[in-house]
Amino acid sequence: MPTLSKGELSEFLPHRGAMCLIDSVEAWDETTIRCQTRSHRDPANPLRRDACLDAVAGLEYAAQAMGIHVGLRDQSRSRDNVIGYVGGLRDVVFGIERLDECLSDLIIEAACLLVDTQSFMYQFAISSGGRIVISGRASLFLKSRQP
Structure with a gap:
């Protein structure tokens, strides 16, 4: 499977520009996705506060990877x-x-544990330099936009 670029990924997210934090999807299948990024080292990262990127910002990285996976699963x-x-x-x-202290690229991996019509449960892990730096589970929900 070809690697997906940042431009292609923005089709699956409500974010544009610098808020699209994932640089590429390295691999994905029906249940898993593996993404890569170096945006955590960018001084202009929109999630930085006082020149720092707190680890809690990693939850947005994980959410974007999961959102991309949901979009790829059902194009x-x-x-x-x-x-x-x-x-x-x-x-x-x-x-x-702090995420900005990770010198290596971030690898964001997520595995879909449960799927319902409009909801998804994922297990995720973010690693850098071969070490898991953030992990957990998240539930994603889809909602129709009101006209």
Whole structure:
């Protein structure tokens, strides 16, 4: 499977420009996705505060990877009138305090554990330099946009 570029990924997210945090999808199948990014080292990262990128920002990286996976799984679904959101987080573990101190690229991996019509449960892990720095589970929900 070809790697998907940042431009192609923005089709699956409500974000544009610098807020599209994932650089590429390295691999995906029906149940898993593996993404890569170096945006955590960018001084202009929109999630930085006081020149720092706190580890909690990693939850947005994980959410974007999961959202991209939902879109890739069902490319026939219209994205124009649907928005996805994180409905819950469980068992989140932070192994670091700041993402911007990770010198290697971030690898974001997510595995879909449960699928319903408009909801998804994922297990995710973010690693850098071969070390898991954030992990947990998240529930994603799709909702129709109101006209």
